[in-house]
Amino acid sequence: MTENSTLKPLLELKDLRISFESTTGTVEAVRGINMTIYPGQSVAIVGESGSGKSTAAMSIIGLLPGTGKVTGGQIIFDGADITHLPEKEMVRYRGAKIGLVPQDPMSNLNPVWRVGTQIKEALRANNVVPSAQMDERVATLLEEAGLPDAAKRAKQYPHEFSGGMRQRALIGMGLAARPKLLIADEPTSALDVTVQKRILDHLGSLTKELGTAVLFITHDLGLAAERAEHLVVMHRGRVVESGPSLDILRNPQHPYTQRLVKAAPSLASARIQSAQKKGLESSELLTAEHPTSSEEIIRVENLTKVFKVRGSSDFKAVDDVNFSLKKGTTLALVGESGSGKSTVANMVLNLLDPTSGKVFYKGTDLSTLGDKELFDMRRKLQVVFQNPYGSLDPMYSIYRCIEEPLLVHKVGDRKERENRVAELLDMVAMPRSAMRRFPNELSGGQRQRIAVARALALKPEVVVLDEAVSALDVLVQNQILQLLADLQHELSLSYLFITHDLAVVRQTADEVVVMQKGKVVEQGSTDELFLYAKQDYTRDLINSVPGLGIELGLNI
Known part of the structure; x- marks a missing residue:
């Protein structure tokens, strides 16, 4: 849908301003934005958390949370000014003329x-x-x-x-x-890539059939570029760039947009793909070179896990899985939800007993260890979980969160532990003043840094990263991935990366094991797998990464 002068806009935001009242005064969340959507057009607003994108979208249907209110400008829908409509009249627009697909199903x-x-x-x-x-x-x-x-x-x-x-x-x-306009607020962020693709394909064909305009709210640039004709980039309540999606992605003008394009995993992966197609071996464009190591640190043999299900037949969550993780490298375990990848991780961490099969750590069969030996073993195997909000105790200060594993394993005296916590904060690029703060005073990205610091407290050799970046914005995600790569290089860490995000895998992993319904269907080096996947299932997973097919050029 091109914007032409004969078409009347369906929606216009004119110098829109939105504020919230907080205990510390007035917070301006949206600072004078302008945006136009034409009938049948698809537009995406992109930006990180706190950029004002969802606030702007919610003002269109009069659903601003809390103390939020429009303090300036206009919202014109289908020729009518709906900025300050009484609730009774606003109800006529909601659903009937403006539909909403909210974020969390x-x-x-x-x-x-x-x-x-x-x-x-x-x-x-x-x-x-x-x-x-x-x-x-x-x-x-x-x-x-x-x-x-x-x-x-x-x-x-x-x-x-x-x-x-x-x-x-x-x-x-x-x-x-x-409705004439559908607002889709992060409509697929909680879903696997293959499910995400099916839903977005479906949403696209349905809205096209009905002639519905769509406003996507997302922090995934690859998704925005693939699904929307027009892109609006927001940063700190302002529109910093706006125009046709592919133009912006191929030639971002504003420094913030340039940072977003550089950081987006799907687009970074697209650059790796096109670099390889063109035969360029620039280390900046390809995944980090890891020293090739043949020394196995973890070996999984014929691992099987069967869960007893009351009132029905047993459920085989993991079925005869074999792989090995080499020292100083990253192995990604990928697959859709329910493929058994997290169950495998829990057995590697010794949090679940296998029904059959074995896990070896440096050649030692973990099932042969007694309680004391297992307790000592745990120092060598640590984990960073998906949700930075749920994995830190809200009642503990940051100092106590990081110190806890040292206390449990009786490492050092008080002074030594204090020094170790300070050293760990330096390692994850957090200020030492953070020690006195509590988890609720930190952002998601900062909490995930603390979770990484805690995982490293006991100087482990293997870190299991269970969807460790999937809950984070692209810029923060990129910082954490960079941090993990630096720490791996510095400390010779081995990572077992559990994820359904193949764009991240493309950037970070040395080897990939693909799981489907409890079984390993394919495994090999990351390059081999992405370039020459044998299984339809693997190809589906790769082809579902939003934006991976976009040719970006290599100059970004």
């Missing part, structure tokens, strides 16, 4: 209502169809959203749906009243 469906009942609510609120036709329309919407056996699905509860199915139901609800 887990928390945006009511757990005690059937999915069909929740869609009926949306239809009833917008007077879409007479009561007699409700059930039929619900089934049609769920079918449209790509859910087979829709009449049966409508009778189920949200917990009986997978994340991808929940997100489809939310898309069905968002489009129930055939």
